[in-house]
Amino acid sequence: MKLSPLGEATRRDQIVRSLRDLIVSGAVPAGERLTETDLSSQMGVSRAPLREAIRELVSSGLLVSQPYRGLFVREFSPRDLEELYSLRTTLEAMAFRHCWDLRDDAALADLDRRHCDLVRTVERGDDPARAIELELALHSWAYELSGHRLLNEAWQRIHPNLQFYFTLHQRAHSRPGPRRDAHEVYVARARGQDLRAMLDHLEDHMRQGLLHTAQLLTHDADPGIRPGTGTTTDIR
Amino acid sequence: MKLSPLGEATRRDQIVRSLRDLIVSGAVPAGERLTETDLSSQMGVSRAPLREAIRELVSSGLLVSQPYRGLFVREFSPRDLEELYSLRTTLEAMAFRHCWDLRDDAALADLDRRHCDLVRTVERGDDPARAIELELALHSWAYELSGHRLLNEAWQRIHPNLQFYFTLHQRAHSRPGPRRDAHEVYVARARGQDLRAMLDHLEDHMRQGLLHTAQLLTHDADPGIRPGTGTTTDIR
DNA sequence: AGAGATTTCATTGTCGACAATCTGAAACAC
DNA sequence: GTGTTTCAGATTGTCGACAATGAAATCTCT
The missing domain is CATH 1.10.10.10 (Winged helix-like DNA-binding domain superfamily/Winged helix DNA-binding domain)
Structure with missing residues (x-):
């Protein structure tokens, strides 16, 4: 219960x-x-x-x-956005490393439930704010499952910032909520057995999200965005 | 200036x-x-x-x-301590990945300065609180150099917790401040060219710190400490 | 005497009013 | 006309007093 x-x-x-x-x-x-x-x-x-x-x-x-x-x-500069994404990538990778061996049937069912909620809301089309919320709730799954309270706190702190930024971004460009197939892959990787693949996908996912949102930003003078600088595992 | x-x-x-x-x-x-x-x-x-x-x-x-x-x-349970260390390891690794290519002569001189301050204070022996402060200031070097404001903020948030815990720990066991040679290696790695070696050393350094402090804890019923679960790069 | 209800008291949460500071414009000197 | 100074207005920062809550002490009944 x-x-x-x-x-x-x-x-x-x-x-x-x-x-x-x-x-x-x-x-x-x-x-x-x-x-x-x-x-x-x-x-x-x-x-x-x-x-x-x-x-x-x-x-x-x-x-x-x-x-x-x-x-x-608060206002978001491109640099703020990049920092938000890079820190988020690092934290989420850490969450997955911590929760990887803790995934049991109940946890995976929980993941599915969150995913279904998100998909339903996205397909209904109304209430895009709720879609953003559920999108982030999907990502919260790994943090909660990890059992790492401090990590979860850190996520809870940047969570509203992301929600805020997504709302701003969506309003500015009146776009639909998050794409469906992106999360299909995410969930599939999260259910899979290959942690490395999950982390790689995570980094791609985040980088895409950053580029997708950043390219629409009107502020173009700030040289803050350098798409390089791998944030999780790439050091080779 | x-x-x-x-x-x-x-x-x-x-x-x-x-x-x-x-x-x-x-x-x-x-x-x-x-x-x-x-x-x-x-x-x-x-x-x-x-x-x-x-x-x-x-x-x-x-x-x-x-x-x-x-x-x-605030009180620290062994679990709190472990969480503090694991998050810190992840953040510091991220800091090094971000600052690695930004290390110029001025930055390295800064690192040396911090290191000298620390060594001097440790060798003088009095004022162990100041030694703890300088120890953490040494680690702040990477965060500040990275130019990642959000990351630096995250570090600034856990920084006092570490300082607090070190003080508690030191008082309880009336031990001298941080060992000198540990930081020699740390600084040497930070000055070197091998990021991978730095990250590996970082993880070892943190794990040792965790074990060193945790083994002296009196609370022994809490099963929170599991030395595994690599926090930065180990996923092989 | 012991378990439960009640009262008391210390402490936190909240309020309305006052003081310190910033902003902008008007008045003034050059 | 330009730059500086002064002065009002508004807003934030701070204060002392009151209300709400929790916990311990007291009282009551069996």
């Missing part, structure tokens, strides 16, 4: 969730300045718990705070 | 630094409960900035907060 953690009672946590959803869903434009007074009055709470929630979101990278200057929704 | 970032003016940041030093230096026993009222009165500040500072330390793992229950200094 699996029971979800009961909702945190404290307002701070509610605010964190609420604000995170607000940002990640793209309801506020990236770079937008947020004023605490407005937020607190709109949410019907005092500034004290709001400010604590803000601290949490700042340290997870969704907000940027400049003392006495203001609070801003 | 290198100018250090000018000190944050806000009290919150001062409190963060002050509290972090307090914890990391071992002045407060691990597992100890901290009461906000005491802290705020002792530090001569109100609870508002204190609580915001606490949020920051909680999200970096140095404090544990249970809503309405209390605030506690």
